[in-house]
Amino acid sequence: MKFPEDDPLAEFLRQHRMPTPPAAAGLEDQIMAAIDLSDASNVIPLRRSRRNPWLFSVGAVAAGLVAGLISYRTLSPAPVSQAELSRLASFMENNWQNTMGDTSDEEFISTAN
Amino acid sequence: MSLSVAVPIAPHQQREEDSDRTLVQQCIQGDSQSFRLLYRRHQQRVRAILYQLCDADALDDLVQDVFMRAWRGLPKFRQTAQFSTWLYRIAWNVASDHRQAGAKSRDRLNVLKQHVPKQQDAADVMHLHYQDLVQRGLKHLSFDHRTVLVLHDLEEVPQKEIAEILEIPVGTVKSRLFHARAAMRQFLQKEGVQL
Numbered sequence: 059m060k061f062p063e064d065d066p067l068a069e070f071l072r073q074h075r076m077p078t079p080p081a082a083a084g085l086e087d088q089i090m091a092a093i094d095l096s097d098a099s100n101v102i103p104l105r106r107s108r109r110n111p112w113l114f115s116v117g118a119v120a121a122g123l124v125a126g127l128i129s130y131r132t133l134s135p136a137p138v139s140q141a142e143l144s145r146l147a148s149f150m151e152n153n154w155q156n157t158m159g160d161t162s163d164e165e166f167i168s169t170a171n
Numbered sequence: 172m173s174l175s176v177a178v179p180i181a182p183h184q185q186r187e188e189d190s191d192r193t194l195v196q197q198c199i200q201g202d203s204q205s206f207r208l209l210y211r212r213h214q215q216r217v218r219a220i221l222y223q224l225c226d227a228d229a230l231d232d233l234v235q236d237v238f239m240r241a242w243r244g245l246p247k248f249r250q251t252a253q254f255s256t257w258l259y260r261i262a263w264n265v266a267s268d269h270r271q272a273g274a275k276s277r278d279r280l281n282v283l284k285q286h287v288p289k290q291q292d293a294a295d296v297m298h299l300h301y302q303d304l305v306q307r308g309l310k311h312l313s314f315d316h317r318t319v320l321v322l323h324d325l326e327e328v329p330q331k332e333i334a335e336i337l338e339i340p341v342g343t344v345k346s347r348l349f350h351a352r353a354a355m356r357q358f359l360q361k362e363g364v365q366l
Contacts, residue, residue: 066366067324067352067355067356067359067366068324068352070301070305070359070364070366071305071320071324071325071355072324072325073301074298074301074302074304074305075223075302075305075325076222076223076302076305076306078215078218078219078222078230079222079227079230081214081218081231081234082231085231085234085235086207086210086211086214088235089210089234089235089238089239090203090206090207090210092235092239093203093206093238093239093242094203096239096242096243097201097203
């Protein structure tokens with residue numbers, strides 16, 4: 059749609075438009091430097107965003123399994139050897155016999171009195 | 172017998188002749204020097220649009236903002252659209268944001284002082300007066316009307332492209348242009364300018 063009646067207006071506006079101030083010296087280089095900087099700062103977030111969230115959960119499960127295994131190995135008692143078992147058995151027998159023997163003697167003595 | 176000699180084209184000269192589309196592709200692949208060429212091609216017009224829509228104080232910052240946004244947005248740029256249309260839309264967005272931030276208008280008197288030469292004749296004075304009137308007339312318009320008038324009458328952007336830049340129907344562009352011109356004509360008449 060043309061506005062022929064407005065041609066003088068458009069012409070007037072174009073003729074008397076305020077001239078655009080020139081760019082500051084070095085603006086182009088400044089913009090290009092900012093672009094290079096933004097590229098450098100974008101590297102880390104981009105890589106982070108590409109990580110698969112499943113990797114974190116798999117890692118957490120694996121770490122839990124390792125921790126459980128280590129605690130099981132350290133906290134559970136070590137297997138008892140045959141020699142230790144026989145020593146324990148003789149210790150219990152001796153103690154038991156001593157206990158019974160002493161008690162029966164005392165009882166015997168006390169009843170005898 | 173005519174001899175045809177193939178004149179080798181220097182790489183930089185070849186790049187100067189590349190289309191916007193080609194340069195955009197190279198930018199997306201990380202070639203910032205192609206973006207420098209795009210900047211050189213379009214900065215003057217972007218600068219002019221921003222100047223007519225905003226004040227001159229922050230002009231360099233606004234231009235930088237436009238091209239930074241463009242660089243960051245290039246991967247999302249649809250190749251079906253024209254790069255210039257897309258870039259002018261970014262410029263318009265930056266101008267809108269700047270306006271909404273409540274930036275103060277520059278004192279017109281300072282602008283006049285900057286442009287007044289030491290020795291001038293009457294014609295120069297009238298020209299400066301008209302420049303001031305045009306600038307004040309543009310400020311007198313609503314932002315929507317001003318945008319359409321600047322793009323169409325000052326930057327001579329076709330109405331169809333303006334519709335794409337502003338993402339409005341062509342009919343709305345025509346309507347805004349009609350009202351913007353009417354308001355501008357009224358303002359100028361009130362200031363004693365007969366067109």
